[in-house]
Amino acid sequence: MHAILVNEKKELVWSEVPAPVCKPDEILIEVHAAGVNRADLMQRAGEYPSPPGWPDWPGLEVAGKILEAPAGSGWKKGDAVCALLGGGGYAEKIAVPAGMVLPVPDGLSMTEAAAIPEVFATAYLNFFLETQVKPSDTVLVQAGASGLGIASIQLLKTVGCKIITTVGTAEKAEFVKKLGAAIAVNRETDDLEAVLDRNPVDIALDCVGGPALGRQIGKMNPWGRWILIAALAGVKTEIPLDVIFKKRIRLIGSTLRSRTPEMKAEILSSMRKLLWPEFTSGRIRPVIYRTFPLREAQNAFRILEERKNLGKVILTLK
Numbered sequence: 001m002h003a004i005l006v007n008e009k010k011e012l013v014w015s016e017v018p019a020p021v022c023k024p025d026e027i028l029i030e031v032h033a034a035g036v037n038r039a040d041l042m043q044r045a046g047e048y049p050s051p052p053g054w055p056d057w058p059g060l061e062v063a064g065k066i067l068e069a070p071a072g073s074g075w076k077k078g079d080a081v082c083a084l085l086g087g088g089g090y091a092e093k094i095a096v097p098a099g100m101v102l103p104v105p106d107g108l109s110m111t112e113a114a115a116i117p118e119v120f121a122t123a124y125l126n127f128f129l130e131t132q133v134k135p136s137d138t139v140l141v142q143a144g145a146s147g148l149g150i151a152s153i154q155l156l157k158t159v160g161c162k163i164i165t166t167v168g169t170a171e172k173a174e175f176v177k178k179l180g181a182a183i184a185v186n187r188e189t190d191d192l193e194a195v196l197d198r199n200p201v202d203i204a205l206d207c208v209g210g211p212a213l214g215r216q217i218g219k220m221n222p223w224g225r226w227i228l229i230a231a232l233a234g235v236k237t238e239i240p241l242d243v244i245f246k247k248r249i250r251l252i253g254s255t256l257r258s259r260t261p262e263m264k265a266e267i268l269s270s271m272r273k274l275l276w277p278e279f280t281s282g283r284i285r286p287v288i289y290r291t292f293p294l295r296e297a298q299n300a301f302r303i304l305e306e307r308k309n310l311g312k313v314i315l316t317l318k
Contacts, residue, residue, distance in 0.1 A: 003057050003091035004297045006044050012090075012297045017055075020088075020095035027075055027083075027101050028068035032318040033114035033291075034089040035061040036300050037147065038207075038230075039257065043087070044301070050087025051258060059089020060257065063104060063113035064318075073098045080104040084117035084264055086257060090297060092317065099265025102272055105279035108286070115286035115312040116279075117268070119151040122229070122256050123205075124271040127155060130252055131203050131225040135160035138221070140196070140204040144181055145172040147287075147312040152205060153179045154284045155275070164199060166192060168307055175310050179287075193219065203227070210234035217251065218243035227252045287311030 005015040022028050040058035042048035050056055063082040069075035075098065082104055083096045104113040127133040133156065141152045144165030156163050157180035164183040167173050173184035183199065185192045192212075196219040204226045206213065210233025217226050218240045224247065243249070256264070278284040289311040292300045300313045 001092040003055065003088070004059075004294060005057050010044055010046075012044065012301065014295045017057075017091070020055075020093055022068055022070075022095045024070060025073075025098055026070070026095045027066055027073065027081075027098050028093060028095050029062060029064045029081060029083060029101070030067050030093055031062045031089065031091060032064040032110040032316065033062065034059045034294065034315045034317075035114045035118055035147070036297075036304060036313040036315060037061070037118055038232075038304055039118075040090075041301055041304055048257075054086035055088030055091065055094070057088055057090050059087060059091065059094075060085050061114055061117035062089040062094060063110040063116075066101075067093065070098060075101065080110070080113075082113040082117050084121055084256075084268060086261075090294060090315065097261040097265070100261060100268060102268055103276075105276050107280055107282070110318065111288060111291060111314050111316060112286045114314050115147065115288060118256070119148040119312070120155070120275060121264070121267055121271055122148055123152040123155050124275065125256060125267050126205055126227045126229070126252075126254055127152070127159075127203070128274070129267065129270075130227060130254055133159055133161060133203060137202040138162040138164065138199060140201045140206075141165045141181075142204075142206050142208050143167075144176040144179075144184065145310050146207075147309075148205075148207070149176070150179060150287050150311055153181055156180070158278060158283060162199075164195065164201060172310060192216065196220075200224075205229065207231075208233045209237065211237050214238040214240065217249060218247070220247065220249050222247045222249075224249045225252060226250070227254050229254050289313055291316050293317070 207230040209231030214237035289309040294315040
C-alpha cells in the first residue's frame with residue numbers, strides 16, 4: 001500500500017510501505033479521508049513523533065470502510081466508521097484498536113466524519129472530563145477559527161457558556177461570532193488581557209502558552225481552570241504564584257495523543273453518547289475549509305502554516 005512519508009528534506013512524499021497487519025483486537029480500515037491537524041505539522045518537523053506501536057507517518061484521524069474486524073467486536077466488513085489514531089492516518093489503510101473506532105454519524109459524509117475524532121475528542125476531554133464545564137461558565141478558547149476552536153465553540157454553545165475566543169483576522173472574528181462566540185479578540189488589533197480584565201474567565205483552553213500565559217492566568221475567576229494543550233508561543237513564562245493560590249486557580253497540562261488506547265476508548269465512548277445525537281440533529285457540524293487529494297498533503301499543510309483556514313482541512317482518497 002501507499003502512505004505519505006516525511007523525507008530527509010521534511011517533504012511529504014507518496015511512498016510504498018508495508019500493509020498493516022491487524023492484531024487480535026484491531027480493526028482494519030480502508031481510508032477514505034483523513035483530517036489535517038497542527039500536530040501533523042509538528043510531526044513533519046520532527047517535534048512530535050507517533051507513540052510506540054503506531055506508524056511513523058502523520059495522521060491522527062480518519063474515516064473509511066472496515067475491511068477486517070475481530071469476531072465479537074460488534075463491527076463488520078463494510079461498516080462506515082471514523083477513528084482516532086496515534087499516527088499513521090495518511091495512508092490507504094490503517095489498523096486501529098477496536099475501542100478507538102466510532103460509527104460515522106447519520107447524515108455525515110466521510111469527509112465530515114474525518115474531521116471529528118481528534119478535535120471533538122480533545123474538546124470533549126478538556127471541557128467535560130478535565131474541567132466539568134457548566135452553563136454558567138465563561139470560557140476562553142484560543143484560536144477560535146481552527147478545527148479545535150470551532151469544535152470547542154459549538155460544543156460550549158450547546159452547554160450555554162459565554163465564549164471568548166481569539167482570531168487573527170476580522171473575517172475570522174465574524175465567522176466565530178456566527179458560530180456562537182460572544183467575544184472575538186483579534187490578536188492583531190485587540191488586547192486580550194484588557195478583555196480578560198473586563199470578562200474574567202472560569203476555563204481557558206490554551207494552545208499558545210509563552211510569556212502571555214503568566215500575565216493572563218491570574219485574571220481568571222476564583223477556582224479557574226487553565227488548560228494548556230500546546231505552547232506555540234514558547235515553553236517559558238512567569239506565573240504570579242500568589243494569585244494562583246489566593247484564587248485557587250488550577251493549571252492543567254493536557255494531551256490526547258499520549259494517552260493509552262484504553263483511556264482513549266473510554267473518552268470516545270463517553271463522547272459518542274453525548275455528541276452523536278448532536279451531529280445527527282445538525283446542532284453540531286464539522287466545518288470543512290478545504291479538501292485535497294492525499295497525494296497533495298504538502299498543499300494542505302501550507303494552508304495551516306499560513307493560518308488561512310476557517311475550519312478543518314481534509315485529505316481524501318475516495
